[in-house]
Amino acid sequence: MGSEEEKLELLGMWASPFVQRVKWVLKLKGIEYTYTEEDLTNKSQRLLNLNPIHKMVPVLIHNGKPILESWVIIEYIEETWKHNPLFPVDDPYQIAMARFWGQFLEEKLTEGIRRVLMSEGEKKEKEVKQVIESFDVLEGELNGKKYFGGDKVGIVDIVLGSILVCVDVVEEIASVKMFDSQKHSSLGCWRKTFAELPGVEGDSPSKDDLVAYALHRIT
Amino acid sequence: MGSEEEKLELLGMWASPFVQRVKWVLKLKGIEYTYTEEDLTNKSQRLLNLNPIHKMVPVLIHNGKPILESWVIIEYIEETWKHNPLFPVDDPYQIAMARFWGQFLEEKLTEGIRRVLMSEGEKKEKEVKQVIESFDVLEGELNGKKYFGGDKVGIVDIVLGSILVCVDVVEEIASVKMFDSQKHSSLGCWRKTFAELPGVEGDSPSKDDLVAYALHRIT
Numbered sequence: 001m002g003s004e005e006e007k008l009e010l011l012g013m014w015a016s017p018f019v020q021r022v023k024w025v026l027k028l029k030g031i032e033y034t035y036t037e038e039d040l041t042n043k044s045q046r047l048l049n050l051n052p053i054h055k056m057v058p059v060l061i062h063n064g065k066p067i068l069e070s071w072v073i074i075e076y077i078e079e080t081w082k083h084n085p086l087f088p089v090d091d092p093y094q095i096a097m098a099r100f101w102g103q104f105l106e107e108k109l110t111e112g113i114r115r116v117l118m119s120e121g122e123k124k125e126k127e128v129k130q131v132i133e134s135f136d137v138l139e140g141e142l143n144g145k146k147y148f149g150g151d152k153v154g155i156v157d158i159v160l161g162s163i164l165v166c167v168d169v170v171e172e173i174a175s176v177k178m179f180d181s182q183k184h185s186s187l188g189c190w191r192k193t194f195a196e197l198p199g200v201e202g203d204s205p206s207k208d209d210l211v212a213y214a215l216h217r218i219t
Numbered sequence: 220m221g222s223e224e225e226k227l228e229l230l231g232m233w234a235s236p237f238v239q240r241v242k243w244v245l246k247l248k249g250i251e252y253t254y255t256e257e258d259l260t261n262k263s264q265r266l267l268n269l270n271p272i273h274k275m276v277p278v279l280i281h282n283g284k285p286i287l288e289s290w291v292i293i294e295y296i297e298e299t300w301k302h303n304p305l306f307p308v309d310d311p312y313q314i315a316m317a318r319f320w321g322q323f324l325e326e327k328l329t330e331g332i333r334r335v336l337m338s339e340g341e342k343k344e345k346e347v348k349q350v351i352e353s354f355d356v357l358e359g360e361l362n363g364k365k366y367f368g369g370d371k372v373g374i375v376d377i378v379l380g381s382i383l384v385c386v387d388v389v390e391e392i393a394s395v396k397m398f399d400s401q402k403h404s405s406l407g408c409w410r411k412t413f414a415e416l417p418g419v420e421g422d423s424p425s426k427d428d429l430v431a432y433a434l435h436r437i438t
Contacts, residue, residue: 053323053356065312072318079311092298093284099291104272137272 008033011047011059013040014205015213017110018070019058021162025074027199028153029084071102074155086155094149101141101148101156108134109163113170113178117218124174131167131178135187142186146193153197161194169210173218227252230266230278232259233424234432236329237289238277240381244293246418247372248303290321293374305374313368320360320367320375327353328382332389332397336437343393350386350397354406361405365412372416380413388429392437 010026010033012019026033038047038057050059050066060067060076067076078087088094112131119127138160142148148156167179181188194200229245229252231238245252257266257276269278269285279286279295286295297306307313331350338346357379361367367375386398400407413419 062312067312067315068319069322072315072322075318076311076315079314092295093281093286095298096286096291096295099294100287103288103291 007061007063009036009061010034011036011038011050011061012057013038015210016057017162017166018056020165020204021070021158022058022060022073022077023203024158024161024200025077025086025155027203028086028158028197029077029081031077031081071106071159074158078155086153086158088149088154098149098155102159104134104137105156105159105163108137109160109167113163113167116174116176116178117170124176128176128178132180135179135184139184139186142190144186147190153194157190157194161191161200164191165204165207165210168207169214172207172211173214226280226282228255228280229253230255230257230269230280231276232257234429235276236381236385237275239384239423240289240377241277241279241292241296242422243377243380243419244296244305244374246422247305247377247416248296248300250296250300290325290378293377297374305372305377307368307373317368317374321378323353323356324375324378324382327356328379328386332382332386335393335395335397336389343395347395347397351399354398354403358403358406361409363405364409366409372413376409376413380410380419383410384423384426384429387426388433391426391430392433 008031010019010022012023012035014037023035038044040057043055047057047059048055050061051057051068054068056068058070058073060073062076062080067073074086078085087098109131112127112134115127116124116131145151147153148160164179170176171178179187181191227250229238229241231242231254233256242254257263259276262274266276266278267274269280270276270287273287275287277287277289277292279292281295281299286292293305297304306317328350331346331353334346335343335350366372367379383398389395390397398406400410
């Protein structure tokens, strides 16, 4: 296999929070890779071949083999490159907790803001309320800790960081307020700390670009 | 800690496919545990304390610590008791594939049949079609293999087995046909093999009981 064994490529799209979190994971772990931007309005044959079922990014290609779905990709990276761990180490209970919170973020926030965007009137108000309640839960869980896992950045921080970028965008497009750094003061502090991390700082698209992109896609 | 270290309890509800898969995992791995049935129409204070966020079963309690969400519980069991593995061993790529298919089953089948149940008319027809297409994908993936992972039963089989029980119930309640063991002949054979496994055979509720329960809950 030789140099083939070192081949790592990420197929992504600049505005995708699912791609963003994989990029951060690779950066924070210090793993070298090549990045290929995919045009989701005109998907490449390569993407369709690599991910025939979902036809979506991110796709991580390691030694020619495609790994799909952001959470699955992140667990794969963690198991393959064990340095700079982003999951708790040798502690099945704490690993389970990280997975639990990862699932919580996806079900309550990723799905929640999608529903806010798709609904109107009373239904929309209800969805906004549910997202806010999820932030209340996260505020209670963080409870003044530096990161969700404690003193070191971990996978829950990275996933939440990627989703919060979208929360900002949905707030602007849907003219609602969900994340309140006054009310959610632990989360407010956490967000500042996370954004300043080397590997995170400067490595995310601007809100204006994302709003323009989202408006273009949904209209 | 002494005997405390051996304490393993599952809080469940007989009709839940999420509980069923955890039961099968424990049985197939040969792990002893105590089972406590929860009345979801009158949730115990204990359940509310152990799972204050989702207030749902299954909850696995290991040495007093609650583990939540069926997939998270199953990964925890696998990492804690390594004998009779149900995930591929020492092969991050194959582990990623198992996780990918687990997520596929949940998104396409669990969510798909829920949507079939909640919709009417053309929308319902569209949802039924999507579930059938997901069975087509699974048929292609199984492609004559004994189990999804090969010769040995694994986690994808267990999760699919738990969902198929619900497919039967939704087919009856919604008067639709989704799983066709003639058209999906690999899946048809697989289902027979899986149902006859010691540890699976005889350990699931009857379709009639489930239909009666479901009709009682949704009407």
